[in-house]
Amino acid sequence: MPHVRTTLPSRAYIDSEWFALEMERVFARMWLAAGRADQLDHPGAFLRRDVAGASVLIVRAADGSIRAHHNVCRHRGTGLCTEPRGTFHGSIQCPYHAWTYGLDGRLMAAPQMDEVAGFDRSEFPLRQVACQTWDGHIFINLSDTPAPLAAQLGDLPARFAPWAMSDLRLAHRIDYDVATNWKLVVQNYNECLHCPVIHPLLNRMHHYLGAENVPSAETYCGGAMGFKDGVETLSTDGKRRRDLLPGLRGRDREVVNYFAIYPNFLLTLHPDYMMTITIWPQDCGRTKLVAEWHFHPDEMAKKDFVFADAIDFWDRTNREDWAISEQSYLGISSRGYQPGPYSEREKQLWEFDQFVLSKIGHGDPETRS
């Protein structure tokens, strides 16, 4: 009998030690998609991201650069900021004893510390987190010695250059809080076998077996799907109410690209807009998701610009996915679960499982099954 590829054992989904290993070896070592540069459009604008036991402030500094700092005061460790996003007015001040930092993280003021012999303010800047951008997407890396972002992205920058993603601007955001394991969100994204059952509307737009997948890479998998006749983009009725993105030619105008960029980024590119979903695991069975819709600024400037058709389509489809991912978690976390066989059309899910195992399973035979 040829070997049948199966899903992961339940402990990959419900064991808190396994989850801790994933946070340590995947989320605290790899580049994580964290937001968009255009959302930090003035000095002091910031986003806060909490992940893998860290809290990170991503800030537009006075010199225009984007910096990421640990959200931890260098005095007695207090969290500096509890807001998810906003603006620091010129500096970042700790709410406890008013140590004050520049937007670049430099310690500018430390009340009462001048009396301390040997204290040197320059030795206590905010701890930096590595931060780089790709075509408008901000990535952070919690490692002290990260590999370059380009190494993780591979050929993706060249592949998606025609979309000119850095030109696009945010029109809408929805935060979701889903009772499932983060891996089930990635796996669900990577197959459309469920589309006829779960997504009656999406299934009117694509042929569910029509994915044109590219060979998976070490750090991503994905592919394109064409439309059924008469469908121009993913919207509530399949009509496209915005011009094509200006850089697209040929087949790129007729498909949606679905790419899961490990570990936390789902990038969905349509002929006329981009949807991004970033994945923020909270614990084994809880995952926060940030979905954002981005459009071309020339379209957004038009008096008759509309986007509800795209948001409504995807909010409905996303909620269908989250609901089945929650139900999937219920079964996998119950006593009756045993690993089940993947079909040939679920190859990308198996490849993603192998990615996770390669990161956390190395040297631990218990995790290889």
Ligand code: FES
């Ligand atoms: S803990 Fe931040 S100023 Fe004291």
Ligand SMILES: [Fe+2]
């Ligand atoms: Fe789905």
